[in-house]
Amino acid sequence: MSSPEQWTHPEPRGGPAATAAAPTAEQVIAGLRATSEGGPELVQLLTPEGERVENAEFDRYVADVTAEDLRGLYRDMVLVRRVDREANALQRQGQLGIWVPLLGQEAAQIGAGRAMRPTDMAFPSYREHGVAWCKGVHPTELLGIFRGTDHGTWDSVETRFHPYTIVIGNQVLNAAGYAMGQRFDGKVGDADGEATMCFFGDGATSQGDVHEGFVWASVYDAPLVFFCQNNQWAISEPTERQTRLPLYQRARGYGFPGIRVDGNDVLATLAVSRWALDVCRQGNGPVLIEAFTYRMDAHTTTDDPTRYRLSDELEAWKLKDPIERVRVNLVRHEHAEQDFFDSVQAEADELAAELREFCFSMPEPPVGQMFDHVYAEASPLVAAQREEFLAYQAGFAGGEH
Template sequence: MSTPQDWTPPTSTDSHPGHDHVVAGLKGTDEGGADLVQLLTPEGERVPDPRFDAYAADVDVEMLKNLYRDLVLVRRFDREGNALQRQGQLGIWVPLLGQEAAQIGAGRAMAPQDMAFPSYREHGVAWTRGVDPTDLLGIFRGTDHGSWDPKAAGFHLYTIVIGNQCLNATGYAMGQKFEGRVGGDDGEATICFFGDGATSQGDVHEGFVWAAVYDAPVVFYCQNNQWAISEPTERQTRVPLYKRAQGYGFDGIRVDGNDVIACLAVTRWALEECRTGNGPVLVEAFTYRMDAHTTSDDPTRYRLADELELWKLKDPIERVRVHLVRSLGVEPEFFDGVQAEADALAARFRQHCVDMPAPAPDRMFSQVYAEGSPAVDAQREAFLAYHASFEGV
């Protein structure tokens, strides 16, 4: 198997016509650059970082076991979602394979009072916010827009329009500031999740501008998985994405998105900055999309198999497992128990998909505004009356 040290870049792109980016070498051979924050290497070695060690000081063996459990369970139900789509039970599925650490680390860094605005791939963040995985199924089965309460979970509904959630997140964060909910240990912050492809969208830049001008307490968390569907990152930007923050006047940082400890520590720092009035912050989680963009995509048409093999060496789950075994002496029984729990979760996930009931027809009128609206209430009543007119037909 190739490694970053011994792999020789191809001299032509005959096997993938038009994809001249491969001439420069496989994506990820630079390991993310010298500025990458990393606390756990791909080989499972814990490395010190003077700036961020304090933000991971509580990551003892028990906490790391819990993080490992998160990673495994999220990957397991994600794989089940993929299988359900292939079997015709879901219209589409958006896999997160390879991005588990970027999401679990960031999600576990959040405080209960914080608010997250996801795109459509943040199944791992949803898990950390207490959203049952089965509540995600309706989106991809076409029955609803998500069956959780965003306010209770601190996790907004999925946003399908690329980058649009950055405007929503910025507006919400501005509200947190204007209402005096920022400052101190119990202060609030917002975190917005998006991918590298979204950074080419106007909504993202508008969100950056407004957040910077109003010092909004929002963490912009970019999961750079190297591909915007079939478009490589180097065709979207001439500089590392985290450096774009400089142009807006706020801090940016790049973290190893396959290192759950580093993602936890860096996101804790970023949220603390925002919570204490020093936001916004841009975090670039340097990771890799190990599967297709969605189940309607075929990544073999635009990326090389060697690239995927290279990133398998950096698997976010395996490095935690190796560290738990070699450095912390965790016994096999723990891993067997986690796998059994993951299999049970997958079975429940599948059964819920098959048995999923249709939602109440007027549920679309819920969660429209923070408070009740006479106009929406009137629309709900008119809709219910119209719906009832078909009874018995």
């Protein structure tokens, strides 16, 4: 594996990669199926058994991480998972219309989220509850989206966290435009520069919006980290139905570096994300990160994963649980006592109770709310539609049907 310094500038056309013999289709498919562990190119700093792995290229990006910081990352993942499980239960009880689980992807999201600075902008899809947590968005502010009462109540400018995007891959175009603006405004070029991070899944890489975003970010050297959470399943389609090569290798075709990291390793994800953001801040253009992880629950609460994947696969990935490996490391190296784990669990219980109480107490939105914020400025046409609709609703209140 080449060093981060070598990845700062893409290999020129006509280089060694251009003259290498192309693999056959059979070799490609065999290679994809052989990468269930992520392959030798996988960046990993913490094994599933909780052992620290030395990495000459990336150790320096987490050299400042203390035992207290590691406990903080553990706390983040535990709290975010509890929020996810509570919201999933609320949907099953009819309190939410739908929920999008992140179970198993906590390390990918917390590692990337904690790598970002307050000035960095994040563009999520609809599963980035952990990134929202890192950017200061309280879990209760997510509930309205899935209850159908609002589009998210947080301030995107203040938090630097864009609203959730339901249209698959569309956030990549939004992120590319924002990062281009950072470039045009001169907010890149040194270590204090800004950067943008865009999150999407492996299935989204088959959408045209993602590839269009790759093109624009590349040719304009936009400070944009494309963060692909490869959770192995695009709803019911496995990765080999999405690509003939590992996803991170697609970056080369657009002229910027790509890297694959163990998405169940919060320390490695933090290191690789910090490196990628630094590359962008310095004005070297975009980077693609493929976080190799696994979706341990359904795609959404409307999905039944037992129809398309084997239980043996799920059980194998449970052994790579992102939270457990940090817990084992903390215990093994005596960085945390049982009192710490108990306190985190108690905090998770309190957060779950707060989320549940908030959900039960959410007021019904006004009927005319759907007409609010359609445009940045008032529109006579929308105002007329609003009045007509409210008059129609008033007729039902009087018993007329």
